[in-house]
Amino acid sequence: MVTIRDVASRAGVSPATVSRVVNGLVGYSDETKVRVEEAVAALHYEPDTFARGLKMKQSSVIGVLAPMVSDALASQVMSGVEHAAREGGYSVMLGRTGQGSTFAPGYLRTLRTYRSAGVILISAAITPEMRRVLGSNVPLISVAIRDGIRFPSIGIDDERAAYDGTKHLLALGHERIGLLAGDPQSTLVNAVRERGYRRAMAEAGRPAVLEQGNSLYDSAPPALHRLLATDPHLTAVFALSDEMGAAVVNELQRIGRRVPHDISVLGFDNTRTATHVYPALSTIAQPLERMGELAVERLLSLTDPGQKVMPHRLITRGTTAPPLSSH
Structure with missing residues (x-):
């Protein structure tokens, strides 16, 4: 050496x-x-950046903890994080922390020892335990999740986004819209999105029909079959992640249901997965790469990062259309 x-x-x-x-x-x-x-x-x-960090009371490393909510989502946030970190002369240490909002205390202890310049959580809320393990001197910020009160975060208005997505399907003429929800433990993301769907359906005087997935691809086919068993006449499915949306499109076509002629499908996030399925998935987009960049910028500034609400938008592709009876 x-x-x-x-x-x-x-x-x-x-x-x-x-x-x-x-x-x-x-x-x-x-x-x-x-x-x-x-x-x-x-x-x-x-x-030796670690030794340098010990001397300078801070290393040139930014930690990122990414729960396995969606590889595609985490990957796009990471692209933004790595770009901004590199521009600032920092390296990135990534830790996979399991399903849902769980985290590995070992990663945080390592980042504390390493005197990390800051830690970014992807789709996970900052908890008192995280802060205790990491210590009070290392800045923390969450990306793709927000509650607007408790912790520094960068995310969209998830309730409004899901409301807008449901309203889009209603405007196309769909009255029987099923929801494929994500991780039930993610109360600051999926529960909030579910609330937006329910509000739009209630305003339209239509019943809410939903089944639980976990945001990942493999959870969607069985949840879809449960959804269709509850209401065989659904004309649209709103999946609260693109991975589940892509799985729904593939499974519907496998069982002989045409998309969007028989059933429309709407996803959420606008990850690369949305364009890796045929037809390409209509979805609600959030600016994931920009969120990652902004998280680094705010971590490295000396001001309180606070809560940042980013814009969302609807992207229509090939999986949404008026129901067949309206054609």
């Missing part, structure tokens, strides 16, 4: 000078800087 002393020896300077150059400090000539940078490149030297 190449050490700072190896670089110093090759550049003909002291280890302290190498440290100043690597960390962007002052106290050396332009010629010395060039020699050190050439030595770093020639020896493929990588600074």
Whole structure:
């Protein structure tokens, strides 16, 4: 392993000078800087960011904890996080933390030891236990989830978004709309979206028909069959994640139901999954990559990040149309 002393020896300077150059400090000539940078490149030297963090009371690492709510959703948030982190000279440490809003205390303890510059939670609420394990000095922010009161967060108005999606299906002429809900433990996302669906259906004087999935692909086919058993005459299904929406489209076509001629399908999130199914999935879009970027920007600022409500929008593709009787 190449050490700072190896670089110093090759550049003909002291280890302290190498440290100043690597960390962007002052106290050396332009010629010395060039020699050190050439030595770093020639020896493929990588600074020990952990040791540097211990000395500077903060490392150049941002932690991201991503529950397995949707690989596609987490991936797009991560794209934004990594872009903004790289622009700011930070690295990203990702931890997968299991289903729903659970988390691994071990990740937080590691990030605390590492003196992380901040931690981003994807679709998970900040809990008192998280704050206790991480300590009070490391900033925390949640992405793709919000409650507007308790913790720093960046998300859309989930209730309004689900309400708008349901209203879109009603406006197409659908009266029997089934909802495929997500993780029931996610009270700040899926329960809020369910409320928006119920409100729109109640305003239209139509009954709510719903079954529970868990936001992931494999949960959708059995939930769809339960939904159709409850109301065989449904003309539309609103799935509260694109992964479930894609699974619904595939399963309906497998059992001989045409999409959207027999049943329309609407998803949620506008992840890449929405365009990896045929027909391409109509969906409610949230700006996932921009949320990730903004989370990094707010973590690294010295101001209270607060709660940020992002815009959502409806994207119509090939899976929604008026019901067959209206054609």
